[in-house]
Amino acid sequence: MGRGKLVIQRIDNTTSRQVTFSKRRSGLIKKARELSILCDAQVGLIIFSSTGKLYEFANTNMRSVIERYHNTHDCVLQPIPADDLKFWQREAAQLRHQLQLLEESHRKLMGEDLSNLSIKDLQSLENQLEASLKGVxxxxxxxxxxxxxxxxxxxxxxxxxxxxxxxxxxxxxxxxxxxxxxxxxxxxxxQAYQQPHKSISVQSDRYIPVRLQLSQPQPLNIDASARTTTKLGLQLH
Incomplete structure (x- = not known):
């Protein structure tokens, strides 16, 4: 469920009023900071609590913001004299006329609205374009x-x-x-150092004496021979 609509009136509860003041103050300072960054605006914010405590925010300098406010406020409050008003009206009219001439000249340089120009005007425009092209x-x-x-x-x-x-x-x-x-x-x-040693080792291997060992003859078992002879004689008979 969403929260109910808050009635904008003084909060009687001191604790609730202090909590609301702290939250709203932080949100207001945050919005002022975002406004100064997003819109490149000079912002100055001054807050006094119910107890007289001061809270302020300025993206540049609070003193310069206040001085600028006083200067602007004084200029707004002071009435402009009629002569000055006519002067600024004439200046605005001249600036509008110059702007109109510049726009027409720009269109002509772009090749537009040339039907009303005479040969002399076209020749002057051509010379101007050639001079510009030469500079370019x-x-x-x-x-x-x-x-x-x-x-x-x-x-x-x-x-x-x-x-x-x-x-x-x-x-x-x-x-x-x-x-x-x-x-x-x-x-x-x-290689030359190792070659003589190899030849000597080969020659020495040729004269290595070979030792032979003769095995002793095994004694003949006479009893076994006699038994064998007796068995053979019995088989012959």
Whole structure:
């Protein structure tokens, strides 16, 4: 269920009145801050509680807001003299006329509303367009020349960097070549050092004496031979 409609009147309960004041004050300051940010407005808020405590908010400076308020309020309250009023009316009329002329000139420059112009007016408009086009081309050529100069300078710097990198690469290749030569020389010396030892070991292996061990003859079991002979004789009979 939604809350009932709140009656806007003084709250008699002191505690409820203080709680409502605190909540509404925070919400009001929040809204003032959002208004100043979203709408780029200069906001000044002054609140006095029932106990006389001051609460304020200003997105710039409270003193400047108050001074601006007084100046604006004084200007609004002071009546404008009739002469000044006529002067500002004439100024407004002149500004409106100048604005109308500028709009017509702009339409003509865009190629619109040319039917009422004479040959002299068209020639003047053409000269004006040519002068404007010349200025535009001059500015464009200047910008292109500046860009070409920057590109040439950057190209020279890039070329110099490439030369330095090529020199560094050549030095690294030379160091790698020297290191490879040193490694090959060390490997050959190592091979030459190991070759005599291998030949000596092969020759020494040829004259290694071979030790042979003769097994002792096994004694003949006479009893077993006699029994075998007796059995064979019985079988023959």
């Amino acid at each position: 081309r001059t500015q464009k050529d200047q910008l292109l020349a500046n860009e070409i100069t920057d590109l040439k300078r950057n190209g020279g710097l890039t070329r110099q960097e490439n030369i330095e990198l090529y020199q560094k690469l050549h030095i690294v290749k030379q160091e790698n070549s020297d290191l490879r030569k040193k490694l090959n020389g060390t490997y050959k010396e190592h």
